[in-house]
Amino acid sequence: MQPQRRTIVTTAVNGTPVEALVDVRTTLADFLREEAGCTSVHLGCEHGVCGACTVLIDGLPVRSCLRLAAQATGHEITTLEGVMQTECGKTIGRAFVEQFAMQCGFCTAGFVLSLYHLLEGASEPITDRDIHETLGGHICRCTGYVSIVEAAKRLRDQRTCRGNS
Amino acid sequence: MPQYSPTTAPPSTEGQRLFDLQAQYIADLNPLPNLAHAAVVRSPYAHARIHRIDPSAALALPGVITVLTGREVQEWSRPFAVAAERPGRYYSCAIDKVRYVGEPVAVVVATDRYVAEDARDTIEVEYEPLPAVVEVEAAMQSSAPILHEELETNIAIDRQLTYGDVAAVFGAADIVFSQRYVFPRYQSFPLETYGIIASWNPSASQVSFWANFHGPYSMLAVLAGALRVPLSKLRVVTPPDVGGSFGNKIALYPYMALMALASRKAGRPVKWTEDRLESLSASSTGTDRVTQIEVAARNDGQLLGLKMRLMDNVGAYIRAPEPGCLFRPIGNFMNAYKIEHLEVNALAVMTNVCPSGPNRGYACQQHYFPIERAIDELALKLGKDPATVRLQNLIQPQDIPYRTVTGGLYDSGDYPRATQRALELSNYWQLHQSTGAAGPSDAAVWRGVGMAVAIDPSGSNMGYIDVSKKATQRRPNLVRVGSAQTTRIYLDATGGVTVELETAAHGQGQETTAAFIVAQALGIAPADVTVIAGMDTGSRPWSVSSGSYSSRFGAVGASSIVAATRRLQENLLQAASYFLDSDVSRLRIQAGRIVSLDNAQLGLSLKDVAARLHWSTGTLPPHLETATQVEGTFVASELDYPNEHDQVNSSAVYAFTADVAVIEIDKETLDIRVTDYITVHDAGNILHPQIARGQFVGGLLHGLAGALYEELRYSETGDFLTGTLMDYLCPTVSEMPDHIVTDHIVLPTPQALTGAKGVGESTAQTAPIAIANAVADAVRHLGLEITELPLTPDKLWQQLEARLEGDLL
Incomplete structure (x- = not known):
């Protein structure tokens, strides 16, 4: 028997059903960029360290470079394109733009996805330590992180997002 | 519409594009039909002869289009x-020999990237390791393996530069000592890697590139020479969004x-x-460098002279813009100190590692x-405080403008004041009472405090590179001098203003700053200024010195925006004078209107002015016919060609940084x-406070990375040891100092229309040193040398x- 080379992926990306025939080895990141049109997903290291390609799978942050597209079948995926449809996402965007919490912008979507998960999901008040731990999974080479931490604290204090209420 | 207040700096245009989901990075672009995808076959050896390349298995794979090798x-x-x-x-690409791990050996082109990478692994290359x-x-020894046999040496450059009377001051000195220092090989590591779309289309008039290249555009002249075409036959488009570079992407060419x-x-x-x-x-x-430095001083702390032997490891090939690492700071070789006697032996040496190039703080x-x-x-x-010795030797405000012995012109600044400010903000004098051995013996940590100062050059003078040649070998008919930038501005028929950037930014917020500059001048909102980002050499004006490098936007790039804006202002006044039949000297531009005094x-x-200039062209006097389209060019002044004494003003302007680091060692x-990092700048006028601060803190991150974490390492045989982020440790938010203070003194430079000096590289230069000095302060009592x-x-x-073992013996 020949090994299966192609498979159908049936998933929902930012609330929209997506079905595509892909190589079994296609990474989730490439699938999202090439098949689902989510060019906010950026590849910085392709080995799961830098965090630029972070997306949410069923609400949890995941490095999309380490997953295969085939593993997305039956799951819901959220990228920056989806986050920006929400009020919380728009608030994050405003805070980042006003605080200059980005320079080249290549790492930004990953930071935002993890921060969105923290701000929307926290059941306890969000501490400075929570913010550091969340942002600590991402590499930014431009900002020195200070402005990102400031934006995150401002968002925590604004309480526009669901968590921490 | 809310009243626009020019004291409020606008938010990030570039960031807004990102959150509007409209960012365009190179990987997102598919500008041509029928794009194929490439994968590069690379050398697994540091040094080897190539005997044979067999691409037949790759060519047999479905989807593979071709394989390019060194032969072509x-x-x-x-x-x-x-x-x-x-x-x-x-x-x-390697021709008959590879000289570092990772050197290109062949390129596979296929219908998709996955197939290209499959095919890459099937190409057989027969190597004879050397x-x-x-x-x-080691590479300078006569017994060393020679990378380029025809040269019979690995030393690409060996220049002896002498300024002042070095022998005399060394002879008269109270104290002379020497030390060897090693600066590591590391890179700023832009999070977006290199990306290129290239089209060699025999039916098109140009070879076209889309690439995250950002200048200096002199590298395009090098590229054109290599491809054996005139520069006009190359077109390079840089997308609006480039995921960082820090100089790294200069070596894309x-x-x-x-x-x-x-x-x-x-x-x-x-x-x-x-x-x-x-x-x-x-x-x-x-570039990694070994320096042998010799210092001559008086017992009172007065520095008299330096001898420096600079040994740059430029990697397997010396690649332009190297040897910039040896000569870019020539005008500021003496940093901010009043030292008039210097001897430099500048060596560029080739070894079996990746070629080096510009990187933040180059x-x-x-x-x-x-x-x-x-x-x-x-x-x-001498039993003195390092801060005291620095203050004693700094160039004083009354000495400025100051011509350095190496040819630099420091046009503005107050180095003692900025330094004192850093010492105050960090509480340096008090802190220094309780560091190292003076700390409490029951503490879990040793504390240390250290400082560094730096002249921060920006807007490189292309001329400096010719110091790599002896004066007698320079070409008198090609005098490379200067730094220039052009900006175009258009006023449309509805009063809209469009600024075309020609600097190919990569994260510095140039669109935001450009809109801010033009809006302030015309009294309109930044949002009403359209900025065309990215770059296209096929349609925008550029020169060999164009681009974003050597921290040149604030002083040079933005000055060309000011120059263009001034022309537009002048045209608007002339037009209003004509339309209102009023004396131009009695007209002013205020809040988006031309008003009469x-x-x-x-x-x-x-x-109104715009509408009349566009719709009434048939009636306009000649001097208003092109009033809506202006071009401003800024050429940095005082830049010269190296003289016979190897003196040159190597940069357009010189900023200053004084930093203090406080560290703890468990x-x-x-x-x-x-724990604490204090950085005080004299960057002249600050064009946008948040963007400038972002550059200072970002520079600190890069400096911190080189001080404590990041190093590109090789084994003795040239195997590359740091190929993943598990081996190459990039600092995260957790590694940043707990307290960061940025502050300014503002002394505008007369050399730039903006009055701004560079901000991009500043703290990247000082942070590795301030941190090293702080560590040295913390562990000196243990006998450790940094x-x-x-x-x-x-x-x-x-x-x-080693020290403990020595004590036991």
């Missing part, structure tokens, strides 16, 4: 030009050549996106590290943590162990 590269291109006495023959050399001093040739062979456009292993092993890196990191470490050592030897009722909005684990970076717990441990 040699036939279709020439070696890249470089300003070195003994350059190797450097092509975009002995390798990776350390710069050899890959642009390689992909152009791959496209030529494939007969269709080719896209290539580098991966992280390729980026770490074979893109570009800051050359100044490497150059100031030994000087600023040695000043701390001098202070220690004599009659409050008399005035025209920008929109007594059990020897873990080093920077002479190389990065400082890691294991390195401290090894020294401590």
Whole structure:
């Protein structure tokens, strides 16, 4: 028997059903960029360290470079394109733009996805330590992180997002 | 509409585009039909002869279009030009020998990237491994393996530069000492890797590139030379969004050549996106350097002279814009000190590692590290505080404008004031009472405080590079001098203003700043100014010095925006004078209107003037016919060509930075943590406060990385050891100092229309040194010497162990 080379992926990306025939080895990141049109997903290291390609799978942050597209079948995926449809996402965007919490912008979507998960999901008040731990999974080479931490604290204090209420 | 207040800096235009989901990075672009995808076959050996390349298995794979090898590269291109006495023959691909791990050997072009990478692994290359050399001093030995046999040496450049009467001051000195310092090989590591789309289309008039290249555009002249076409036959488009560079992407051009040739062979456009292993092993890196420094001083702390032997490891091929690392800071070789006697032996040495190139703080990191470490050592030897010795030797405000002995012109600044400010903000004097051995013995940590100062040059003078040649060997008929930038501005028929950027930004917020500059001048909102980002050499004005490098936007790039804006203002006043039949000297531009000083009722909005200039062209006098389209060019003044004494004003302007770092070292684990970092700048006028601060803090991150974490390492045989982010440790938010203070004194430079000096590289130059000096302060009582970076717990441990063993013996 020949090994299966192609498979159908049936998933929902930012609330929209997506079905595509892909190589079994296609990474989730490439699938999202090439098949689902989510060019906010950026590849910085392709080995799961830098965090630029972070997306949410069923609400949890995941490095999309380490997953295969085939593993997305039956799951819901959220990228920056989806986050920006929400009020919380728009608030994050405003805070980042006003605080200059980005320079080249290549790492930004990953930071935002993890921060969105923290701000929307926290059941306890969000501490400075929570913010550091969340942002600590991402590499930014431009900002020195200070402005990102400031934006995150401002968002925590604004309480526009669901968590921490 | 809310009243626009020019004191409020606008939010990030570039960031807004990102959150509007409209960002365009190179990997997102598919600008041509029928794009094929490339993968690069790379050398697994540091040094080997290539006997045979067999691509037949790759060519048999479905989807593979072609394979390009060194044979065609040699036939279709020439070696890249470089300003070195003994350059190797450097092509975009290895021809008959590989000289570092990761060097391109062939390119596979296929219908998709996955297939191209499959095919890459099937190409058979027969190598004959050769002995390798990776350390710069080893490569200078006569017994060392020679990388480029025809040169019979690995030394590409060996220049002796002498300024003042060095022998006399060394003879008269009370104290003379020497030390060897090592600055490591590391890179700023832009999170977006190299990306190129190349189209060699015989039916088109130009070879076209889309690439995240950002200048200097002199590298396009090198590229054109290698491809054997005139510059006009190249078109390079840089997308609006580039995911960082820090100088690293200047070295993209050899890959642009390689992909152009791959496209030529494939007969269709080719896209290539580098991966992280390729980026770490074979893109570009800051130059690692060994310095032997000798200091002459008086017992009262007065510095008299320096002798420096600079040994740069430029990697397997000396690649333009190297040897910039040796000569870029020539005008500021003496940093901010009033020292008039200097001897420099500048050496560029080729070894079996990746070629080096510009990286944030280019050359100044490497150059100031030994000087600023040695000043701390001098202070220690004399029983003085390092801050006192620095203050004593700084150039004083009354000496400015100051011409350095190497030819630099420091036009503005107050170095003692900025330094005092950093010392105050950090509480330095009090802190220094309780560091190292003076700390409480029951504390879990040793504390240390250290400082560094730096002249921060920006807007490189192209001329400096010719110091790589002896005066007698320079070409008198090609005097490379200067730094220039052009900006175009258009006023449309509805009063809209469009600014076209020609600087190819990569994260510096230039669109935001450009809109802010023009809006302030016209009294309109920044949102009403349209900025065309990215770059296109096919349609926008540019010159060989164009681009974003050497921190040149604030002083040079933005000054060209000011120059263009002034022309537009002048045209608007002339037009209003004509339309209102009013004396131009009695008209002013205020809040988007041209108003009369004599009659409050008399005035025209920008929109009215624009409409009349566009719709009434048939009636306009000649001087208003092109009033809506202006071009402003800024050419930095006072830049000269190296004279027979090797003196040159190597940069357009010189900013100043004074930093203090406070660190703690865990007594059990020897873990080093920077707790406080204070950085004070004289960057002249600040064009946008948040953007400037972002540059200072970002520079600190890069400096911190080189001080404590990041190093591109090779084994003795040239194997590359740091190909992943598990080996190459990038600091995260957790490694940043707990307290960061940025502050300014503002002394505008008369050399720039903006009054601004550079901000981009500033703290990247000082942070490695201030942190090293602080670590030295913390561990001095243990007998540890800090002479190389990065400082890691294991390195401290090894020294401590050796010391303990020595004591036991």
